[in-house]
Amino acid sequence: MSDGPGYPLRQVLPAEVLVGGNAVWSRYRQYPVFSARWLAGRSLLFCSVLAVVTAFTGAGVGLATRDPLIGAKAGLAQLVAFSLMAMLGPALATVVRHRRWPESRERKAVVLAVLAGMVLSYGIDKVASGYVMSLVNPQLTALGMVPPKAAEAGMVLKAFGLALNIAALIVVYGLFGGGLALRAYFSERRRWDEHRHARRLDEMTGRVREADLRLGVLQAQVEPHFLFNTLASVRALVRQDPAQAEATLDALVAFLRATIPKLRDDSGLHSTLGQQLDICASYLALMQVRMGGRLSYSVDADAALRTLPFPPSLLITLVENAIKHGIEPRPGPGRIEVAAVCQGDRLRVRVVDDGAGLQPGIGGGMGLANVREQLAHRFGARARLSLEPANGHGAVAQIELPLDALAGAAA
Template sequence: MRPVLRALGLWLAVVAVFAAKTWLSLRVIDRPAPLADILVGELLTFAPWLPLAPLALLAARRFPLVGEGRGRHLVVLLGVGVGLALAHVVLGVVLAALVRGEWWPLPELLEQVRQTIPRAVGPHLVVYAALVAVAHALAFRRDAEARARRAAALEGALARAERDRLRMQLHPHFLFNTLHAVSALMTRDVAGARRMIAGLSELLRISLDDDDDDVPLARELEILDLYLRIQQTRFADRLTVTIDVEPAARAARVPKLLLQPLVENAIRHGVEPRAGGGALELEARRRGDRLHLELRDDGAGLSSRAREGVGLGNTRARLEKSYPGDHRFSLAPRDGGGVVVGIDLPFRAE
């Protein structure tokens, strides 16, 4: 219903424009006429296009002037245009007779049509050409919108594929590091090594089960907890972990496996080299429409991490893919020793 009302409104606007033009033209040549009579005349002129315009638009869509066969389509459209112009003349003559309350015998009606054709067919062909142009413009717009939708879908698919590639890159890296730790533990604590393998199996199962690019922070913390259990088995009381997460922050969606490589990096470079171990502190806060994450360790600092490895490089790339230009990722020395990793993201809930 709405497209019909829009088409009717456009038609009335065209009638109003032509009526105004005729009224002004008559005043310029000092032959003024009542505006109501002019409106009636323009309505009679354009009224036949109400049933004929859809036929013109249909012909333009069926025989487009682009692509293969456009020469043949042009001939067809010209033929349709002449036919519609003649039909407009006939309808206009009949409609004018009905409005005046007259009805001519068929010979007189045909004669009236014959006299009207020379002065009316040309303008009607111009209107027809305008309708064909409008139909092509609408078709071009639809095609452009469809191409834009396809391009956006393809871009989204490529971005998801790249995020998946980056995420899957973490699995062999994490698996290698953990198995290396298991092998080192096997010689002195077989039971602990077995617990690490069991925890590793559960962690891999959970991390590979979900297909989502991002998960609620609460879910990410569950995955991180499995990883920390593995590390607690390895380090025992040499590793202290403190996690402080605001309840309001738990619903925020974050890239899956965002925290694990950062914690792994902190343990490997901050806790492991120290004979006495070390401590990790993780905080998550919601600040308006932003989520702020901060991971701190009390290790040796940035000097031992001058070369960015797979974990940090992967994290940077994933954040850029997920939040292009709308995130912050920083590493800085911590007062008193250690490193602070800060992440600022848009707060996106479920």
């Protein structure tokens, strides 16, 4: 049988949903209410208790009637009747729940099943009581022990007595025949929904934490070829042009200070647009020195936009791509412009270069794939990375983010 929608009925409930200890008599409560294992455990517990109780009442009847056989018959009838009264409603609700209907339909059907069990319990009680009285009364009459009939009551007293009797029956049948189980069923549903919501929230938090950690690792790494090439350039310049070598080292130090995260206070995993623009500016300044001045650049954004939260390590990836695939392959001077603007409810950050332009294979590398993955983790389908040819020559890479999501991250 398929478990269908909802949670499994054959498995022990999670600790966050489970109510009750691990005692022998309450272990059935480890399973979902109105499941087959829950019903079997509850029935075994109730029938065991009822067997003891009806054994005593049967013995009492046998002593009162001075006939052990009548006592045994009365006790057995009570055992069967009370067991059915205790099990009918929950059994019907268990059948309903194992149909695995949609939740709203299942809830209504479970309530109706318990109510039907209560009505049937009333009929069983009347039949069993009549049978026991038919056994006991003749023997008591023969022994002269039949109590005298009560005096005829008035209409008001009859109505009051009937109402009191009905109320007592509702309480007895309701509690004994599945009313408490019905209450446990609804509270279990609520706890399961809360557990499922908390689990999904933990999974989402875990994915975001994983993405942040991956960003932290990326941000803590400087591409080996870039660092080695820069140091090799410095080594070559030490004797030929000490001033340029010193300028290159100063620019490298400024870039490393801007990019290496402060892992002790977790600041490397969270950043603002202004911080990311500063990292790009320090990187471009270093590349300008390394490339002998043939690179020019600009980094522009309003002061209000610079305070917005912005995922780390993404924008610098676009700038590195512009250098690697745009400016370096094309001889002569080159320019990179980084700008952030707000258009409607979207933040758009562009990296424009006038280099070699888009070539086959550009756009499918690991760097841009990581940018897309991080955007999807943080913003889903609401964020977008685009890579298009620029007017004339060069390329335009753009990240679009929803402003309300950024404002929510800052709250």
